[in-house]
Amino acid sequence: TVVFLTLVGLADSIYLAISHYRVYTDIGYKSFCAISRAINCDTVSQSPYAIMLNMPVAIWGILGYSFILILLFFAGSKSAAKVRIWSLIFWVMLIFSVHSVILALISTYLIRSYCILCIVVYGVNLALLFYVWLIRRRFSNSGLIENTRKDILFLWEKKAKSILLLATFFAALISTWAFFPNYWNFQPPRISADIPTGITASGYPWIGAENAVLEITEFSDYLCFQCRKMHFFLRQLMAENPGKIRIIHRHYPMDHEFNPIVRERFHVGSGKLALLAVYAASKNKFWQMNDLLYGIGGQKKPIGTKELAKILDLDSNELARALNDRIFRLRVKHDIYSGNNLEITGTPAYVINGEIYQGQIPPEIIRKILN
Numbered sequence: 278t279v280v281f282l283t284l285v286g287l288a289d290s291i292y293l294a295i296s297h298y299r300v301y302t303d304i305g306y307k308s309f310c311a312i313s314r315a316i317n318c319d320t321v322s323q324s325p326y327a328i329m330l331n332m333p334v335a336i337w338g339i340l341g342y343s344f345i346l347i348l349l350f351f352a353g354s355k356s357a358a359k360v361r362i363w364s365l366i367f368w369v370m371l372i373f374s375v376h377s378v379i380l381a382l383i384s385t386y387l388i389r390s391y392c393i394l395c396i397v398v399y400g401v402n403l404a405l406l407f408y409v410w411l412i413r414r415r416f417s418n419s420g421l422i423e424n425t426r427k428d429i430l431f432l433w434e435k436k437a438k439s440i441l442l443l444a445t446f447f448a449a450l451i452s453t454w455a456f457f458p459n460y461w462n463f464q465p466p467r468i469s470a471d472i473p474t475g476i477t478a479s480g481y482p483w484i485g486a487e488n489a490v491l492e493i494t495e496f497s498d499y500l501c502f503q504c505r506k507m508h509f510f511l512r513q514l515m516a517e518n519p520g521k522i523r524i525i526h527r528h529y530p531m532d533h534e535f536n537p538i539v540r541e542r543f544h545v546g547s548g549k550l551a552l553l554a555v556y557a558a559s560k561n562k563f564w565q566m567n568d569l570l571y572g573i574g575g576q577k578k579p580i581g582t583k584e585l586a587k588i589l590d591l592d593s594n595e596l597a598r599a600l601n602d603r604i605f606r607l608r609v610k611h612d613i614y615s616g617n618n619l620e621i622t623g624t625p626a627y628v629i630n631g632e633i634y635q636g637q638i639p640p641e642i643i644r645k646i647l648n
Contacts, residue, residue: 279366279408281580283345286401289394290338296394297322297333301461304637321392323502326383332457334380338398340450345369345405347442351435359416362430363409364424370406371405377402394536450623463509463571472515474564480608482563483524485515489523491646493638494628496529496616499550499570503636504625514643526567528554528612529624536613538622546579549600551609553585558601562589 300322301304310318323325327334344364352362384391417424434441444482474484481494488630493511497504515522528551533539535548551572557566566589573580582600586593599605616626627634629642 279405279412280346280349282401282405282408283342283349286398286405287339287342287346289398289401290335290342293318293322293335293392293394293398294333294339296558297335298460298507301463301506304506305640312393315390316393317390318392318394320390320502321388321395323383324383324388326388328461330454331459333461336453336457340453341369341373344446346553347446350442351432351439354435356431356435359412360424362414362428363417364421365428367406367409367413367421368425370402370409373402374406424446463505477525477559482558482567483523484526484564485523487519487523488520490521491518491629491643492523492525494525494527496527496612496621496624496626496628498529498531498547498621498624499530499543499554499573500544500547500640501624505571507625507637508561508567518647526563527615528609529616529621529626530609531624535609538617550608552600552602552605553582553596555603555605557589557591557606560591562591565589 291602296308296318300319306319308318308322310316311320314320329337348362348366348369355600380395381399384395413421413424419427432443472484473487474482475487477483495504495507495511497508499505503599511522511524515524530536530547530551531539531544532548533541533543534545535551550573554563554566554570557563566585569585569588582595582597585591586596599621619626619628621633621635623635625636627638629638634642
């Protein structure tokens with residue numbers, strides 16, 4: 278049973294690791310458990326809490342279950358006599374279970390969304406803790422601390438095998454941690470002086486080609502993960518096709534305090550971020566602020582207006598006052614009402630040649646126009 282549960286946890290972690298990678302790198306990816314706002318594996322993957330010590334939590338899960346399998350190899354030997362190693366495994370599973378409880382609380386109170394496969398892992402960890410406790414209770418005659426000491430001595434007696442296996446494992450762990458690519462950190466191409474930017478006749482900021490083959494009007498929200506992913510994708514696409522693409526930005530915060538179609542508390546603060554962007558546009562720094570605000574959306578800690586002003590060389594007092602500026606607020610509301618008139622119900626949404634595409638732009642549309 279313990280081996281089976283460990284293999285289930287390992288398989289689950291492998292799937293979650295692959296899913297996490299695809300969430301950040303595959304524009305059209307949607308996992309099978311992205312069911313609703315409350316039950317959505319993708320939402321949990323998009324959270325900064327899915328990263329721990331510069332690696333996805335799922336990768337730590339793969340390493341952790343692999344470590345358990347190594348310990349079970351020794352626990353299953355004849356010389357272990359159903360007594361040795363189980364105390365060590367108990368400590369490991371206790372750490373796993375406490376971490377599972379912490380992640381469950383984060384999902385409940387911070388992310389406000391649950392991942393079905395993560396819940397499976399939580400259940401596996403708690404079940405393993407229980408079964409290991411039962412095995413210890415049945416076969417052990419000593420206390421937990423004393424048995425832990427004996428387990429370590431047992432491994433030392435088997436050092437020919439234990440040192441080889443454990444050294445290989447920890448070498449793999451350190452190498453994975455040291456060289457793991459941080460694919461979740463989106464980095465847009467720098468805004469250089471040779472990339473045209475401007476304001477349309479209607480007052481909307483644009484970037485890219487002045488005489489574009491492909492013009493994309495985006496309606497987006499700075500706290501929307503898919504908006505952030507598409508933002509960096511489109512900027513990369515624009516850099517790879519110089520002189521062909523122009524992106525026009527419109528604000529559509531899914532903030533219940535700004536957007537009338539949002540009935541429940543959602544994307545709190547995205548409306549205020551839009552106000553900061555409108556102010557930056559008035560100072561000819563919209564696209565610099567735009568990149569910065571999308572970056573904020575992927576961080577655990579918010580950045581204050583003073584820090585934003587310092588980064589972009591703006592007046593911090595003016596930037597703070599922009600949050601209550603009636604003209605800026607009307608500009609954001611105008612974009613929202615324009616989106617509502619187009620029957621946009623979520624973000625991101627794109628308008629290309631009069632057609633509306635929600636969530637993403639079909640690749641064939643881009644290829645057809647660019648070719």
